[in-house]
């Protein structure tokens with residue numbers, strides 16, 4: 227591992243050098259590793275902070291590493307410095323059986339030869355150390371832990387790592403708080419903290435308000451590393467609930483309508499809290515160009531899209547034509563990756579929206595741009611379709627009823643029914659379905675038929 231770019235280095239260099247071969251094996255296998263499909267050629271260390279020294283029974287290091295990857299999975303392909311990842315690495319003589327799933331590897335060289343390194347988020351003491359740092363607003367090396375002025379964190383909360391399929395890693399503390407540790411990290415303001423804080427200032431009850439957060443500063447820029455929020459106890463997510471009702475052949479329209487209302491409440495609060503802009507011909511042309519470019523990239527990555535490409539493209543050109551005729555749209559900050567799995571229903575039936583990070587694969591600057599709120603609506607409409615098409619047999623009528631109820635709920639609160647703008651809606655649904663095709667091809671190939679069935683429908687000229 228190259229240490230040339232090291233900023234804060236309080237760890238033994240021998241440990242870092244010996245981690246390189248272990249990380250090459252371990253990191254690409256993690257669910258949250260974003261660079262799947264491109265060989266990792268090595269790592270450089272961006273920052274390292276010792277939380278507990280390695281000569282103790284338990285050593286603990288916070289690392290920011292940059293993964294260097296080849297651009298294509300072929301021998302000799304050019305490589306580029308890739309994404310940065312946040313790791314919490316524990317060092318022990320041996321792992322107790324309960325930590326077996328956390329194993330990164332056994333160190334074979336350097337001063338720590340013979341010791342075992344592991345993903346310390348699985349372990350109680352390291353997780354407690356993070357919460358304690360947030361509680362006490364600690365500064366450790368370059369790591370900064372902050373807590374909202376009006377929020378308290380009591381001690382003694384027992385941590386457990388969530389095992390859900392995630393883009394990041396979350397630890398639940400005593401069913402009271404949940405800490406999301408971002409895995410692939412980027413410089414600058416992160417909407418996963420920015421938007422919930424803005425919504426909390428607006429008094430919007432649909433989003434858990436951040437209690438505390440963890441940041442660092444690298445090369446003069448802030449980086450968000452984690453966010454602690456109240457844990458919604460006993461909550462079920464919209465995806466689980468929808469599948470449960472589908473399996474029983476039950477109607478889900480009352481919940482879909484409530485979700486439409488919740489989405490509109492969040493959009494209204496975001497439009498009050500942060501700037502809105504009017505999109506005229508120029509910005510719309512850019513937006514359409516972005517959708518078209520994403521489609522071209524997707525066709526390249528997933529050739530099964532090719533037969534539908536021209537039909538899909540027509541959804542974007544129809545939008546471009548409307549803009550050329552002088553139509554304008556209002557854009558505002560949005561959730562950016564809204565789907566049923568991002569909606570939590572409390573036991574009392576209240577819906578909350580979570581995970582404002584946006585689509586993990588998009589550049590951060592793009593994720594923070596104001597966009598037509600229909601972007602999120604399209605995400606939810608796709609999600610009802612996902613649920614209906616992952617049922618056996620598929621239930622397109624169920625999806626249609628939920629989609630209609632969701633739009634009705636949205637219109638009740640916002641005063642705008644998304645169905646009155648079908649060209650915009652079709653363009654955004656198409657963009658989302660194309661994103662999903664690439665996402666599934668990369669992460670869950672078995673799921674590919676679900677967005678592909680939507681692609682077939684959206685590519686048909688009468689689908690608007």
Ligand SMILES: Nc1ncnc2c1ncn2[C@@H]1O[C@H](COP(=O)(O)OP(=O)(O)O)[C@@H](O)[C@H]1O
Nearest residue numbers: 392393394395396404434455456457458580581
């Ligand atoms: N405030 C919360 N209360 C209860 N559960 C939560 C809360 N926030 C997140 N979760 C659970 O954690 C999971 C992952 O959270 P999310 O923010 O979507 O992370 P990721 O970006 O890694 O996908 C969610 O699907 C949900 O089950």
Ligand SMILES: O=P(O)(O)O[C@H]1O[C@H](CO)[C@@H](O[C@H]2O[C@H](CO)[C@@H](O)[C@H](O)[C@H]2O)[C@H](O)[C@H]1O
Nearest residue numbers: 392393465563565566567585608609612662665
């Ligand atoms: O929740 P994440 O931010 O990690 O979002 C990513 O993963 C989602 C899947 O876990 C993916 O969502 C797609 O599958 C869902 C069912 O599992 C479905 O409800 C969504 O509509 C569909 O888009 C999401 O796209 C991706 O960004």
